[in-house]
Amino acid sequence: MIRFIAAACCTVVLALPATAQQKIEEVTSAGGIKAWLVNEPSIPFIALQIAFRGGTSLDTDDRLGATNLMAGLLEEGTGDMDAAAYLRASESLAANFGFDAGRDSVRVSAQVLKSNADEALALLKQAIVSPAFNEAAIDRVRGQVISSIESALKDPSAIAEKTMARIAFGDHPYGRPSDGTVESVTSLTQADLIAAHKAALSRDHLVIGVVGDVTAAELGPMLDALLGDLPATGAALPKAVKFAAPAGVTVVDFPTPQSVAIWAQDTDINLQHPDFMPTYVMNHILGGGGFGSRLTEEVREKRGLTYGVYSYLNWMEATEYMGGSVASGNGTIGQAIDVIRHEWARMASGGVTAEELEKAKKYLTGSYALRFDGNSKIARILVSSQMDHFPIDYAATRNDRVNAVTVEDIARVAKEVLHPDALQFVVVGQPEGVVSTE
Known part of the structure; x- marks a missing residue:
């Protein structure tokens, strides 16, 4: 790009x-x-x-x-x-x-x-x-x-x-x-x-x-x-496709003292799904919220295995999936992967606490205004909302949608969405004790 x-x-x-x-x-x-x-x-x-x-x-x-x-x-x-x-x-x-x-x-x-x-x-x-x-x-x-x-x-x-x-x-x-x-x-x-x-x-x-x-x-x-002088029609857009990476590990040998690992799994939750917002808030607590997330707490703060780890929801025009990224030394990347799998499973089985949810809501609603600090940024948000097929009032109602999410909502979607046994990890480096499962 x-x-x-x-x-x-x-x-x-x-x-x-x-x-x-x-x-x-x-x-x-x-x-x-x-x-x-x-x-x-x-x-x-x-x-x-x-x-x-x-x-x-x-x-x-x-x-x-x-x-x-x-x-x-x-x-x-x-x-x-x-x-x-x-x-x-x-x-x-x-x-x-x-x-x-x-x-x-x-x-x-x-x-x-x-x-x-x-x-x-x-x-x-x-x-x-x-x-x-x-x-x-x-x-x-x-x-x-x-x-x-x-x-x-x-x-x-x-x-x-x-x-x-x-x-x-x-x-x-x-x-x-x-x-x-x-x-x-x-x-x-x-x-x-x-x-x-x-x-x-x-x-x-x-x-x-x-x-x-x-x-x-x-x-x-x-x-x-x-x-108005552009062609009326262009090439056909790509057809919908499922994220089809099988569960397991793929190691790409690369001479570096630190391995990079990304992981992902399929999800059926897209931006128009009724459970979009609970899934979004859940991911913020799991790994999308930076220093306040579980993955950062468990992988970085408690164990010192990385400088940064995060998870994300990737909603593209023709597919959707959930994943994340972490970097760690060749000797510790295996441990980092084990912790990530554990946290994926812990969220799936136990959901979040009321305190975690309240903290996430305050951050997500309070920080939303920072996205609107210039006309160009606002115009970009108007385009992104249309690209994502959101309603025209989404900016005005978004924080209400966040605040409507309950602990029970997240427990339900976490169980339905998160599948630790379905994760595909791609590891680039020379990780010790981590081998391809293909």
């Missing part, structure tokens, strides 16, 4: 209470483009976050890495402007543009002044709709991508993640390297990048969030002018 920022732009501060109480409008342009909008006229800036569903998972077998490379080239020239000219043009407008490719989306961000929004968005349109993909820029950005891929080949965490993806998803797009391989990226042509652009950047893939000094009446024409 690569990110390119064109120019610096000041941050507009807007706190959660204003966002939760203000109306989030769903705007539909004359051309049928939809966006969620928070009108905030106090400072004359507009923040846009644009996501195109699909991302690097739209790469075909013979063009691995094409979407990632394509996204890196979007501001590397358009029309008669090369990358330097495009940067100067954006700076002259005090505009800030960012482009990013991920597994499930290609993202575009923009911060523009209200006073010259039409001109700034016309410049952004050129990057989105008609990038040049000239050979000099392709060669330069290709070199950056290959350097990143080569660096990842020496990173135990990256090796572990790619190994787990291959084991869990096989031939599905999620099982392939998101950035491609050195060989695949080297072989990509201009025609491949044009094809990736057409496949990924289309109106049917659009998800948009806008915050700032713009009304619904003003936003509709802006959206049509900016995005």
